[in-house]
Amino acid sequence: MTSENRPALYRSMKLIREFEERCLAMAIAGEIDGGIHPYIGQEAVAVGICANLSERDFITSTHRGHGHVLAKGADPRRLLAELLGTLEGFNKGRGGSMHAADMKLGILGANGIVGAGGAIASGAAWAAKARGDSEVVVSFFGDGAMSQGVLLEAFNLAAIWSLPVLFVCENNRYATSLKLESGLAGGAARRAEGFGLVSRGVDGMDVEAVESAAAELLEGVRAGRGPAFLECETYRFFGHHSVLELLGVEFRDPDEVALWRTKDPIPLLGDQLGEDVVAGIDAAVKETIDEAVAFAKNAPSPDPKDALMYLYAGATAVRPGVIL
Numbered sequence: 001m002t003s004e005n006r007p008a009l010y011r012s013m014k015l016i017r018e019f020e021e022r023c024l025a026m027a028i029a030g031e032i033d034g035g036i037h038p039y040i041g042q043e044a045v046a047v048g049i050c051a052n053l054s055e056r057d058f059i060t061s062t063h064r065g066h067g068h069v070l071a072k073g074a075d076p077r078r079l080l081a082e083l084l085g086t087l088e089g090f091n092k093g094r095g096g097s098m099h100a101a102d103m104k105l106g107i108l109g110a111n112g113i114v115g116a117g118g119a120i121a122s123g124a125a126w127a128a129k130a131r132g133d134s135e136v137v138v139s140f141f142g143d144g145a146m147s148q149g150v151l152l153e154a155f156n157l158a159a160i161w162s163l164p165v166l167f168v169c170e171n172n173r174y175a176t177s178l179k180l181e182s183g184l185a186g187g188a189a190r191r192a193e194g195f196g197l198v199s200r201g202v203d204g205m206d207v208e209a210v211e212s213a214a215a216e217l218l219e220g221v222r223a224g225r226g227p228a229f230l231e232c233e234t235y236r237f238f239g240h241h242s243v244l245e246l247l248g249v250e251f252r253d254p255d256e257v258a259l260w261r262t263k264d265p266i267p268l269l270g271d272q273l274g275e276d277v278v279a280g281i282d283a284a285v286k287e288t289i290d291e292a293v294a295f296a297k298n299a300p301s302p303d304p305k306d307a308l309m310y311l312y313a314g315a316t317a318v319r320p321g322v323i324l
C-alpha cells in the first residue's frame with residue numbers, strides 16, 4: 001500500500017456511503033419498494049478487498065451487497081435503477097436490491113440466501129481453474145453465514161480441490177438481532193482453519209489494513225496455493241434493514257453503536273488526505289449520486305404484461321408478452 005492509493009480508496013468508500021445514505025432515505029420514504037439492508041459503516045471491507053481485484057476477477061455478495069458491487073466497479077446509476085425496479089437496472093428491475101449482478105464485471109450477484117454465495121464462488125473458482133485462467137473469486141458473507149451448512153461445504157470443496165477463492169467474513173457482530181456470542185461457537189477464523197484454509201483476522205474499519213491483508217492472502221490464492229479466509233471485524237451503523245429503521249426498532253446498545261461510529265473508516269482516512277482533497281472528492285461523488293438518482297427516477301418501468309418473462313429458460317419464455 002502506498003499513500004498514492006488513498007484518494008481512490010477514499011473516493012470508493014465515499015461513493016458507497018453517499019449512495020446508501022440516499023437510497024436508505026428513499027426506502028424509508030417509500031420510494032423504493034421493500035426493505036434494503038444498508039452497508040453503511042462496513043465500506044472499508046468491500047473497498048479494501050476490491051482494490052486488489054481486476055475486472056476479470058469475480059465476486060459473490062450478500063443481502064447487504066450495494067457496497068460490494070459498487071467497490072467492484074458497478075455503475076451506481078444502474079444499481080439505483082435496479083433498486084427502483086426499472087428497465088435500466090442490471091436485472092431489468094426484476095432483482096431489486098438483493099440481486100444486483102453485472103456479469104461483465106465479474107459480479108456474480110448479491111444474494112438473499114445467507115451463505116449461498118460461498119457455493120457459487122467455489123463453482124466459479126472451479127470453472128476458472130478448469131479453464132486454466134488466472135482469475136480469483138472473492139466471496140463476501142456475514143458472521144451469521146458461518147453457521148450455514150452450504151458455506152461450510154463450500155470451504156470443504158474449495159480446500160479439497162485447491163480452488164482460487166478468498167472467503168471474506170464481515171463480522172459485524174450481529175445476524176439480524178442475534179448477537180455474535182449467542183450464534184457462533186468457536187470463532188470464524190478458527191472454523192475456517194479447521195478446513196485447512198489459510199486464515200487471518202483484520203480490523204475491518206481500517207481500509208488500508210484490509211487492503212494489505214487481502215493483498216497478502218490473494219498472492220497465495222493467485223499462485224495456486226488454494227483458498228484463504230479473511231475475517232474483518234466491522235460494524236453496521238444502521239439496523240438490519242430499512243423497514244426496522246422505519247419502525248424505530250433497534251436491538252443494540254446505543255453506547256455500542258456510538259463507540260463504533262468513532263471508528264468510521266471514511267473520516268479516519270479523510271484525516272490523512274487533508275481538507276481540500278476531501279472536499280473535492282466529496283463534491284464529485286455527490287454529483288455522481290445526484291446524476292444516479294435523476295437517471296433512476298426517469299428510467300422506464302417494466303410493462304406488467306411482461307411480468308412472467310425471464311422466469312423459465314426456453315424460447316417462448318423470452319418472447320415479450322408471452323405468459324406461459
Ligand SMILES: Cc1ncc(C[n+]2csc(CCOP(=O)(O)OP(=O)(O)O)c2C)c(N)n1
Pocket residue numbers: 063064112113114115141142143144145146148172174175176240
Ligand atoms: C438461509 C437463510 N436463512 C435465514 C435467512 C434470513 N436472514 C436474512 S439476513 C439474516 C442475518 C444474516 O446475518 P449475517 O450473515 O451476519 O449478515 P449481516 O446481516 O450481519 O450483514 C438472516 C438470518 C436467509 N435469508 N437465508
